[in-house]
Each structure stands twice: as C-alpha cells, then as structure tokens.
Amino acid sequence: MKKTYDLKIMDREVLSQEVFKILLEKPADMPEIIPGQFFGLKADDNGYPLLRRPISVSRVDANSFELTIKLVGQGTELIYNKKIGETINVLGPVGNGFYLEEAKKNSIIVGGGIGISPVKELARVLKNKFNDDFPVLLGFRDEPFDLEDFSLYSSKIEIATESGITGTKGYVTTLLEEHLKENEIDTVYVCGPHVMLKAVKLLCDRYNVTTQLLMEERMACGIGACLVCTCAIKEGTEIKNKRVCKDGPVFYGSEVVFDV
Amino acid sequence: MKKTYDLKIMDREVLSQEVFKILLEKPADMPEIIPGQFFGLKADDNGYPLLRRPISVSRVDANSFELTIKLVGQGTELIYNKKIGETINVLGPVGNGFYLEEAKKNSIIVGGGIGISPVKELARVLKNKFNDDFPVLLGFRDEPFDLEDFSLYSSKIEIATESGITGTKGYVTTLLEEHLKENEIDTVYVCGPHVMLKAVKLLCDRYNVTTQLLMEERMACGIGACLVCTCAIKEGTEIKNKRVCKDGPVFYGSEVVFDV
Amino acid sequence: MSNPIMKVDLNGLVLHNPITVASGTFGFGREYAEYVDLNDIGGIMVKGLTLKPRAGNPSPRVAETPMGMLNSVGLQNPGIEYFIEHEIPYLRQFNTAIIANINGTNIEEYCEIAEITSKADVDSLELNISCPNVKAGGLAFGTDPNMVYKVTKAVREASGNKHLIVKLSPNVKDIKEIALAAEEAGADCLSMINTLTGMVIDINSRTPILARGIGGMSGPAVKPVAVRMVYETAGVVKIPIIGMGGISNYKDVVEFMLAGAGAISIGTANFVDPRVTKRVLNDLTSYLKSNNIDNINDIVGKVIR
Amino acid sequence: MSNPIMKVDLNGLVLHNPITVASGTFGFGREYAEYVDLNDIGGIMVKGLTLKPRAGNPSPRVAETPMGMLNSVGLQNPGIEYFIEHEIPYLRQFNTAIIANINGTNIEEYCEIAEITSKADVDSLELNISCPNVKAGGLAFGTDPNMVYKVTKAVREASGNKHLIVKLSPNVKDIKEIALAAEEAGADCLSMINTLTGMVIDINSRTPILARGIGGMSGPAVKPVAVRMVYETAGVVKIPIIGMGGISNYKDVVEFMLAGAGAISIGTANFVDPRVTKRVLNDLTSYLKSNNIDNINDIVGKVIR
Ligand SMILES: Cc1cc2nc3c(=O)[nH]c(=O)nc-3n(C[C@H](O)[C@H](O)[C@H](O)COP(=O)(O)OP(=O)(O)OC[C@H]3O[C@@H](n4cnc5c(N)ncnc54)[C@H](O)[C@@H]3O)c2cc1C
Ligand SMILES: Cc1cc2nc3c(=O)[nH]c(=O)nc-3n(C[C@H](O)[C@H](O)[C@H](O)COP(=O)(O)OP(=O)(O)OC[C@H]3O[C@@H](n4cnc5c(N)ncnc54)[C@H](O)[C@@H]3O)c2cc1C
Numbered sequence A, B: 001m002k003k004t005y006d007l008k009i010m011d012r013e014v015l016s017q018e019v020f021k022i023l024l025e026k027p028a029d030m031p032e033i034i035p036g037q038f039f040g041l042k043a044d045d046n047g048y049p050l051l052r053r054p055i056s057v058s059r060v061d062a063n064s065f066e067l068t069i070k071l072v073g074q075g076t077e078l079i080y081n082k083k084i085g086e087t088i089n090v091l092g093p094v095g096n097g098f099y100l101e102e103a104k105k106n107s108i109i110v111g112g113g114i115g116i117s118p119v120k121e122l123a124r125v126l127k128n129k130f131n132d133d134f135p136v137l138l139g140f141r142d143e144p145f146d147l148e149d150f151s152l153y154s155s156k157i158e159i160a161t162e163s164g165i166t167g168t169k170g171y172v173t174t175l176l177e178e179h180l181k182e183n184e185i186d187t188v189y190v191c192g193p194h195v196m197l198k199a200v201k202l203l204c205d206r207y208n209v210t211t212q213l214l215m216e217e218r219m220a221c222g223i224g225a226c227l228v229c230t231c232a233i234k235e236g237t238e239i240k241n242k243r244v245c246k247d248g249p250v251f252y253g254s255e256v257v258f259d260v
Numbered sequence C, D: 001m002s003n004p005i006m007k008v009d010l011n012g013l014v015l016h017n018p019i020t021v022a023s024g025t026f027g028f029g030r031e032y033a034e035y036v037d038l039n040d041i042g043g044i045m046v047k048g049l050t051l052k053p054r055a056g057n058p059s060p061r062v063a064e065t066p067m068g069m070l071n072s073v074g075l076q077n078p079g080i081e082y083f084i085e086h087e088i089p090y091l092r093q094f095n096t097a098i099i100a101n102i103n104g105t106n107i108e109e110y111c112e113i114a115e116i117t118s119k120a121d122v123d124s125l126e127l128n129i130s131c132p133n134v135k136a137g138g139l140a141f142g143t144d145p146n147m148v149y150k151v152t153k154a155v156r157e158a159s160g161n162k163h164l165i166v167k168l169s170p171n172v173k174d175i176k177e178i179a180l181a182a183e184e185a186g187a188d189c190l191s192m193i194n195t196l197t198g199m200v201i202d203i204n205s206r207t208p209i210l211a212r213g214i215g216g217m218s219g220p221a222v223k224p225v226a227v228r229m230v231y232e233t234a235g236v237v238k239i240p241i242i243g244m245g246g247i248s249n250y251k252d253v254v255e256f257m258l259a260g261a262g263a264i265s266i267g268t269a270n271f272v273d274p275r276v277t278k279r280v281l282n283d284l285t286s287y288l289k290s291n292n293i294d295n296i297n298d299i300v301g302k303v304i305r
C-alpha cells in the first residue's frame, strides 16, 4: 500500500525574496521519483490550511530530494517558515513525469520562472542518461535564481529576462527559435507559466517539433480521484477532460487544447 | 490604547502527562496582572484554531509571568508543542481577578485540579501583602503537581486526593470543613472544577463564610463585548446574566446561581 | 498618491469608510474602545435590541468550529429604552454611524421598536429578521419571502423616513427572492449574512456544547457562502448591500466589495484580534493606493464574469 | 473485550462497517485502492453517474476556503453503461457495498438511469437531487419539497425494489420538510449533506477562482451545518440517515452518529489523507472498546437533550 510520509527537512536555502528550496530526506520505501513528478505537501501540521500544495521535484539525490518553492500565499509561506529538522507531511511522488523512454539527444529543455525547477531535475537525469549536456533555455522576469545548481547539470544554459537585467532581453521563445531554425530538434520539454507553455507549443508546432508540457492546475486529491484538476486534451477528434495530477502533469503539446 | 502582545516563551516545564507551564516575557507596557486575571492565547500563528484560549496567570515575576496549562484538546496541545524562544500572541491581562482590597488574614485558599494554578499566584500575592502564609487546601484526582513551586508561597499546604495516593483521601471540602469548624474564617478563595466550586460555596454558606469563586465559561471575545460567557448572578431579587470574562471571572459565592 | 476616497453612501446612509462592525459582536462599542479608536470605524451595528430587556439563553452560548464558531446568545440586551438613554450618548462622542439592530417576536413588536428607535438619534435601523437564537420571531420571518415582505413593509411604515437596512438570513433556499422581497417592501439597504445554523456535540458528555443545542455559525468558515449570496443578490437588487460573514483582513473586504457589497461588516474577527478594524482599514487603504484606485466605490461589484 | 459489532443495517442495505466514502470524492475506488484496502470500507458511493458520459465543467474546478473547499466538477463521468461494464466488476472484487450515485436533468432521465442501474449489480441507488454544479436538474430538484416528492416517487417506481437512498441538499430553508417528502415518496434511506453553495473571488484577477463562478462547499467548515441537519432530520423521519459533511476523524463520526446518523460518509478528508478511512475505522473501534460499547448501533441518535 502507498502512504504519505512525514519527512525531515535536511536543508533549507533562500534563493531570492520569492523563492526558496528545501531538501527532504528520501525514505527507503519511497518509489522512484521521475522528473516532472510532484508531491502534495501539507503546509502545516495543525490541519490548516486544508488542502495539500502540489510542488514538483527539483533534484533527486541518493537519500534526499529537493523542492524549489515560490512564495505565493499562506501555504507556501508556512512551508517557508519551517526550520531545518522539522518535518513535513508529503504525498507522493505522484503524476507521470516527463516521458523519457524514447528521449533523443537532440532535445531541448525550456523553463520559465519557478518552472525552471522541475526541468532542473530533468536536465540532471538526461545528462546522466546520455552522458551529455542538453541545451537549457531559461526565462525569468528579472533576476535569475538557482543557476549555480542548475549549471551542474548543463553547461549549455541560455538565459532570457523580460527586464533585460541579464542574458537576452525578452522571452525564451526567442532563444528557442534560434535552435529550431538551426538544428533538427526532436523534443522540447517545457515547464513554466501558462502563456509560456502556449507560446512554446505554437512555436514548435510551426517547426513540427514535439513538445512535452508540464501543466499546472488547482488540485484537491492529487491522485486522480476527484476530477477537479482537468485539462482539455484532444484524443483523436474528441476533446476529453484529463486529470493533470494523474494523466499528467506532463502532456504532449499536440494534445493540449489551450483555449477552452 | 490596549493591544495584544507577541510574547517570547522564556521557559517551559512539563509537570505531568497532562500539565505543563510556560514562562512568558512580561513587556514593560503591560498593565499590572492581578491574581485571578487571565489571558487569551492564540494557540497557533497560522490563524487556526480560530478563538483564543483563556488561561489564568499562575505566577507573576518582575519581567515574566507564568501560565499553567492542562492538555485538553487541540488548542492546548498546540501551545504545548511550542518551543522555548518561540512567541505566542496573548490578549490581556483581562478580567477582574480576586477582590483583595479588604482581604483579611484569616482567609483560606482552595484549589482543585488545574484550578490550583490561579490560586498559586493568589497565595504569592497574599503572602507578600500580609507577610504571612495563608492556609492552602489543594484537591487532586490523583498525583499532585507543582507543589514545589507552590510551597514557596505557603508553608501551610494541605492536600486531598480522590485516589488517596497522597494527603487525605477524598475532597478538599473535608479539609476545609475542619478549618471552618475550628477557626473564624473571613473569606475562602476558590478555583477548581464546577462541582468543587459549588460544594465549597454550599459548605461555606453553612458557616456563613464569604467565598470568592473563579468561574469558568466558554468564551469568544474575552473582553465583555460578545456576551457568550455568561454566568447567572443574583442582583438583589433579580437574576442577571453577567459576563465571566469582564464582570468576573471571580464572583462572590453569594451571587452565583448554580442551578439554572 | 493622495489618500483614496473611502466614503460610501449606502442609499442615504453615509459612512466615512466602508468598514462597520457586525451586530452582537461589538456590544455598544465600549469594550472595543479600549483597543481601537471608534472614530476609525465607518459604523457600528449595535447588539440586537428588543423592546424590553432580555436575559438571553443559558450558557454555554459558544462552541468553536473549524475556522468558525456557533453562538446562541439569544439577544441578551438591556432593552431599547436603556440603549437610547445610555448607549446613544456614549456612541455619539465618536465620528461613526450608529446602526440600531432591532428585533421583535411579531410584526407589532417589530413596528413598535422601529417606531421608537427611528425617533432616536441613530443613523439607521437594521431590521434583524434572521436571528436563529430566539424561539419566536427572528429566523421565522427571514426565511419566507412573503413574511420578509410583510415585516419589512410594516417596519418601513413605522420608521418614518429613517434609513432602513434589512438583515438577511443565509438559511434559505434562494437568497435572491428574499432580497427582492425586502427591496420591494421598501428597504433602503440590505445587510448579509446573518449566521448559518449549526450544531456541535461533545462526544464525551454526549450533549450539544451549546445549552440551547443549535446556534448560529459565523467566522471565516462561512465566507464563501456569504460572498456567493452577496454576489447573487447584487445581481438582482438595486439597493446597496453591506456584506459580512467571515471577514478578517483587507483581502476579504475587497472580495466582498468586488462581489457587490457597498460596505462591509466585521464580526467574529474582532474576537480574534480586537484591533482588526483598524488593521483592515490601514491595509485596505494601502491596497487601494498601490493599485491606483482612488475611490473605494470603484471596486464595488467589479467582479469579472 | 472482543471487537465491537460494526455492522449496520440501513433499512435493507447492510454495511460491514458504517464508514462509507462520499460520491465524487473517491472516483470508482481505483485510485484510493493503492492507499487503502477497499475491503475495510463499508460502502463506496461512486462518482455521480449520468445516462451519457459527461465532460463536466471547465477548469479551475476547485477553490480552497477556510477549512473547506469549493468544487465545480459538474458530474464528469463515463456514463452509466461504462460504469456497469467496467467499474462494477472492478469494485465487486472487494467486500464493500456499491452505491450508485445517479443524476438526471429531468424526471424522465432520473427514471431511466434508475431503471438501468437498479438492474445492475449494485447494492443501492443514491438519488442525487442536490448537485449544485450542473445547469439543469440537480439542486433545482432538491430544494423544493414537492419536487423532492415527485422525483423520489418516480425513481422509487422505476427502480423496482432496489435499496434507494435520497441525497439531500443543505441549501434549503427547512431540511425536515425535504426529508419528510423523500421519506413519504418511498426513500429507504437518506444521505446528507451535499455541498453548500459558495464562491471565492481572486482579488488580483477580479474573477471567481472557479471557472463556473459558484461551486459546492465541503470539508470541516460545513460540519456544524451537517450535524445540525442530521439531528433535525433524525427527529422527524423513521428511515436511517447516512451523515456526511466535513468528517475527518473518529470523533466526527461519533458526533454524527450521536446526532442520528446510522452510517457516515467521508469525502474531502480523503484528499487530505488518502488513508483516512482506515485510520478512522481503527480509531473508532478503539473508541468503542475503551468506552465498553459493544455495538456501534448503540450510539446512533443517542445525543442527550
Ligand atoms: C503539478 C504542479 C506542480 C507545481 N510545482 C511547483 C513547484 O515546484 N514550485 C512552486 O513554487 N510551485 C509549484 N506549483 C504551484 C504551487 O502548487 C502553488 O504556488 C501553491 O499551491 C500555492 O499555495 P499557497 O497556499 O502559497 O497560495 P494560495 O494562493 O494561498 O493557495 C490557495 C489555494 O490555491 C491553490 N493554488 C494557488 N496557486 C496555485 C497554482 N499555481 N497551482 C496549483 N494550485 C494553486 C493552493 O494549492 C491552495 O489550495 C505547482 C503546481 C502544480 C499543479
Ligand atoms: C477564565 C478561565 C481561566 C482558565 N484558566 C486556565 C488555566 O489556567 N489553565 C488551564 O489549563 N485551563 C484554563 N482554563 C480552561 C482552558 O481555557 C481550556 O481548557 C482550553 O480553552 C481548552 O482548549 P483546547 O483547544 O485544548 O480544548 P478543546 O476542547 O479542543 O477546545 C474547543 C473550544 O472549547 C473551548 N473550551 C474547552 N474547554 C474549555 C474550558 N474548560 N473553559 C473555557 N473554554 C473551553 C476552547 O477555548 C475552544 O474554543 C480557563 C478557562 C477560563 C474560562
């Protein structure tokens, strides 16, 4: 039987005013964690707030794993306030993660904002698998974060910032289009805000390149039972409401119906 | 303007499986704390549970004050889990406390269960005021607690336990009746469970001795505005619903209507 | 940016800011005056008043619930005469509207207290037809559209041209028909919601925690129900609405006002933080400033559907 | 002491323990089967079924509230035929009652699905006349006593002698008259409460969080309302009640059963703790033992007033 875990916070690092990381112990009986999978975190032990917060894995080590979290509201703030040594209750890993069985070397990783964190673990896994670094295109509004850690998993990181504070001024799609123009690309793996997912998908469609998108939706159960987290997905000629938590959170760009 | 305070927990002591004490820093701008007064404690910082927990003061020092708390439900458990150095939000001191303007030396202090804690502070204050120890009769179900500390404020402590584990087997009223029989008593100050308050009052009525009873009632505002914490009080021939938090929590036994 | 305009005009009742305190949670202001400057509050809905003094229900009168509470005070109050003589002069010292929450057990009683109160120095009458904690009257009037119409109409006539708020109960099938009945009968304004009826049983004693068994639920737990009702009502009535139910911070205020409330009322949150009204006023002002909203009225009903 | 008797008989529907899971919160059991042994659950109210497959409402379909949540799933389900073919055989592997939650948009549709489902291998039909998340049908049927009577009567006739539960909405003025209508029309059992309607507005986007605007509130926040309704209903009907609304631990179960529920259902709490059903069963058993109660049925309705 699967279960939830009370995990000790082994380390905690503040990356910026908005973003922090926690390192959790990984229990021996926890199933393997795939990049793109996520956990449902209980923000506080006293039962409030009620629902779990879905947070993706940003790095997996031998006996621990890392979560990178953006401060949004009360739940993430309560997690932020937890101290090293305290525990946090998690459900997971849940979801499918990225589809990597047929991963090809000529692929690109794209992340935006807090969405850089799930693709960091993806970069790590792909680097291990192919013994090579994948191009990583990261978009930020302003000051980038976590680049030091990220650079361990790829030496081919390119940055775009909306403010122009560093890297190319503008969006990751500009960086991506360069690659699409110049090289034969197999797959683009993406995580980021909704508008970015859509822009990347539309761009890749034009170049006939496959995309895998990590979709976000508000959740309750996190395991596929309650049907609150749906995403409109094309299946043949039909449009179906699939569950982001269970059927996703990663979907092929070709399936996702953006404007419902 | 009055306000609530975030107070640092300076010390914390576990007295038994059910009872613990916390020592809170006393801010300079906090009004004087009278024995029998209480505080409204926020059990947790995240806003849940919603209402404050009323807890009496059990000792006041120069720069700190002590609360003695029995584990009852989630609120007291959350307070129990707080660590030294953490803060707790309190409203108070509120309520009237015991009426001590005309306190006489030939008075007796009676406490039962967790109700020994407010009368500990009373014993301390009376000892200071009269430079003498007052008789203190304490009733417990089983194992007594906090006696070491209590004995600093009176050398005349007598114990009754229901289990007979120590002291006289039975109720404090047995101890009290001895005193009432043998001496001229001015006032009996009492805090304890409802049945004890009533028994003491009825006993003292027979000996024509004044009682001051610290009453408990479920509360919301704690400052007299919401009228949820009433106690039936005789005023002349009328029976009025008075507010335990504001008009009490100490009432004269002669006013209290026990069976409404 | 200069300070945003906070003044609201609720169909004749002008408040210098939209933050009022809910009836029964703030007494007659005396206790909270030690914690907040009553001049900072737009209006005070005083404890529910009746013709004669009332002792209320037996204790316990409160039970905590998940992010809420039940109360069964049962309109304990010193009676309308005492209020007029002792509490109005006290409250008049402050720059805050006095809103008299009036109650009765039948239409005649409602009219009688309305008539007396409308002649007193209060800024508005809040007709409470939704108290769940009294045997006669109260809720019975507030859950049936015909009764709401009747009692409102009668009280409207009994209260001259005094500003009249009708306070609605959430324990209804369709809040819209209740609200419309009150509007048609001449209400100048609506306030909503009163408490949802609920019960908590202590499993050890096997008795309900409240001596009276059932009580009225308030606090954050009920907020989504209140916002929904304000939203639905704002869609059908033309008179302004004072929104309440679980408000405890400026975000809640904005939420209610977006849903259609022209002003709001804070109740249970006072118990948690006696200075909540002032905090909310400050935060709300900052919010408006940082969002370049120069008049609070500009957000009323501005939810986007 | 030996293990207490946990079996309950709800007027013909026998559950090996009183803990069921609420419709729409447990799918068809497949997902939670990875976390709990379904044999430990007394009965499973499956996701609300309709004649044809339904896609449900657009996302977002959930909004968190203080100790509660709103949902607006809108009866997404694969349709009754798929259920019969694929889900019943799956669920029949386990020793748990299958309770089919059936929905329609008009009486004919309700009858049609009732007829089909009553012939299938399910233990009971749960007639849902209280879904707030669909345009037609649902809540409209559940808030008016006459309609409740009509639809229950029709479905009663359409479903042979299958055990029939009617699921009641809390969005009503008087739950007693609704419950009585269902009882008179032939319901074998009642389940209550469905969700309270509510709304949450995101103040940044100024839009409701739910794409559909309004949704149904569940979770601990609604528990006092549910307990009150179970208590009131148990006082007037003779048929058993399955109580639900915010149950998340054994104390809540005892509270509902004392109020008059013959069995209970756990919904939202599954989302918080996927093993809550098992935990509650264990704790409930310990509670009964340590209180020397040898039959769970001995506490039903035993609140002391
Ligand atoms: C599959 C998935 C993976 C995610 N991975 C990460 C991650 O690695 N790092 C990270 O910082 N964030 C991630 N998020 C977003 C994160 O879940 C929300 O930011 C977080 O739940 C906000 O909680 P809060 O209490 O701080 O905010 P509040 O706004 O106070 O939350 C209120 C409610 O809304 C929900 N909610 C609010 N925003 C979102 C959102 N964007 N997505 C889903 N639910 C939301 C909350 O869970 C809560 O129930 C992920 C979301 C999903 C669906
Ligand atoms: C004037 C006064 C002084 C008190 N002084 C002390 C003290 O010094 N030490 C101590 O241990 N206890 C004291 N109590 C009792 C204490 O307030 C309760 O035990 C405590 O509130 C229980 O909270 P809980 O969350 O643990 O229990 P729960 O039962 O989970 O609480 C649920 C709700 O009921 C209320 N409640 C439960 N029991 C009581 C009670 N006996 N009195 C009032 N409210 C209650 C809680 O405040 C809460 O709102 C005092 C009570 C009053 C009225």
Ligand SMILES: Cc1cc2nc3c(=O)[nH]c(=O)nc-3n(C[C@H](O)[C@H](O)[C@H](O)COP(=O)(O)O)c2cc1C
Pocket: B220, B226, B227, B228, C022, C023, C024, C025, C047, C048, C049, C071, C073, C075, C101, C128, C131, C167, C193, C194, C195, C217, C218, C219, C220, C222, C244, C245, C246, C247, C265, C266, C267, C268, C269
């Ligand atoms: C202790 C208490 C007493 C109340 N008394 C009254 C009353 O006398 N008249 C009235 O109209 N409403 C009364 N109410 C209802 C409140 O005015 C308000 O409608 C309700 O509490 C919802 O707001 P809140 O969630 O902010 O508390 C009372 C509420 C509480 C908690």
Ligand SMILES: Cc1cc2nc3c(=O)[nH]c(=O)nc-3n(C[C@H](O)[C@H](O)[C@H](O)COP(=O)(O)O)c2cc1C
Pocket: A220, A226, A227, A228, D022, D023, D024, D025, D047, D048, D049, D071, D073, D075, D101, D128, D131, D167, D193, D194, D195, D217, D218, D219, D220, D222, D244, D245, D246, D247, D265, D266, D267, D268, D269
């Ligand atoms: C996500 C979700 C979906 C639901 N779907 C249904 C449904 O299809 N049919 C139904 O009768 N009730 C449905 N309900 C209501 C529950 O069955 C239950 O009545 C309600 O949630 C109260 O219980 P709880 O507080 O334990 O969740 C749903 C509730 C939730 C939270």
Ligand code: FES
Pocket: A218, A219, A220, A221, A222, A223, A224, A225, A226, A227, A228, A229, A243, A244, A245, A246
């Ligand atoms: S969150 Fe329940 S199905 Fe996805």
Ligand code: FES
Pocket: B218, B219, B220, B221, B222, B223, B224, B225, B226, B227, B228, B229, B230, B243, B244, B245, B246
């Ligand atoms: S708790 Fe509000 S008056 Fe006493």
